[in-house]
Amino acid sequence: GARKKSDMERTELNKEKTGVFSGLYAINPATGKEIPVWISDFVLSSYGTGAIMAVPAHDERDFAFAKKFGLPIVPVIVPKEGPAFAKASAGTWDFNEKAYTEVEKGITINSPEWN
Structure with a gap:
């Protein structure tokens, strides 16, 4: 699934967001709090490290993902x-x-x- 998607497919704003909780947690470097690690098909492996720190209060794609999966939306x-x-x-x-x-x-x- 996710591995075979092109960057164009991953960045489409109107497409349905898919993802799964990995069961793992990371530490938010700004707050020191634990945050869940999710795997999704809208991360771009050709940009940066292929991993993201989501900011759903300030990014439309992250916002849609958080809304779909009931994740907290904390404005910064x-x-x-x-x-x-x-x-x-x-x-x-x-x-x-x-x-x-x-x-x-x-x-x-x-x-x-x-x-």
């Missing part, structure tokens, strides 16, 4: 100005409904050393 960046900032500041940006992907316009949260 919120908007710093404009309408999106107003929503985040008021607690009305719903990270369970939509990923915040304009990370270059945001400020860091939930990352104690970098807040």
Whole structure:
């Protein structure tokens, strides 16, 4: 299955996300907390190491994967100005409904050393 998919097939936003929990955990280097390791067919082996650290609050494909499998969606960046900032500041940006992907316009949260 997953091994035979092309990069084009893996990056398609509208395709159904598939994956399986490996039974393993890794340590998040930013928080020191354990996180589950999942195997999925949308990781690109031709880009980087072929492994990812998912950020479902800030990436559309990671968001779709997390929603499908009921994984936590923890925001680490919120908007710093404009309408999106107003929503985040008021607690009305719903990270369970939509990923915040304009990370270059945001400020860091939930990352104690970098807040």
